[in-house]
Amino acid sequence: AQSVTQLGSHVSVSEGALVLLRCNYSSSVPPYLFWYVQYPNQGLQLLLKYTSAATLVKGINGFEAEFKKSETSFHLTKPSAHMSDAAEYFCAVSAPTGTASKLTFGTGTRLQVTL
């Protein structure tokens, strides 16, 4: 079985500060990992994904994440937070299931950006 754990249900940073959202995974097979963002009253949008190519993955809106097998982590970072980054962020692990792909999500981290 696969799972992800997101540490911190709520993270608050000042505008311009570093954003660090933590995600640890558990998987019996090499994992495929995703970060999605959900803005208020909207659906989920892919930020980035790790699919066993480069361990440092760059995504949209200046976000990146590094896959660290030794630490079973896939933390999301952004050097400088912007007010528009305020949203809910979900880490997810993927398991192929026949001809579908089952995403198992973490419990989410709400990012608040203050002036």
Place this chain on the structure above:
Amino acid sequence: DTAVSQTPKYLVTQMGNDKSIKCEQNLGHDTMYWYKQDSKKFLKIMFSYNNKELIINETVPNRFSPKSPDKAHLNLHINSLELGDSAVYFCASSQDDAQWGTDTQYFGPGTRLTVL
């Protein structure tokens, strides 16, 4: 052009009623999904269809019945609605090579279901 669309966006209904939520994708994907997001924002997969064939069926009450008339549509019908069914339901789709597990799932805007 909306990639994955859902109707309705909001649905308020009484306990015991039957309701449907419709989903359509114009991305040409073969695989579609339904997820449920509860009041604590926890997202859990319910069903997945590939080219009209049921692939994933999680532990969901049989009051929930997905129907896929063609590969661009995946509707969710719910019988005898209960208070606990109140949630946001998201439809998603991905490419047909989803068996590798790497495909991006594209999500619809969600349907907020409130059962009174």
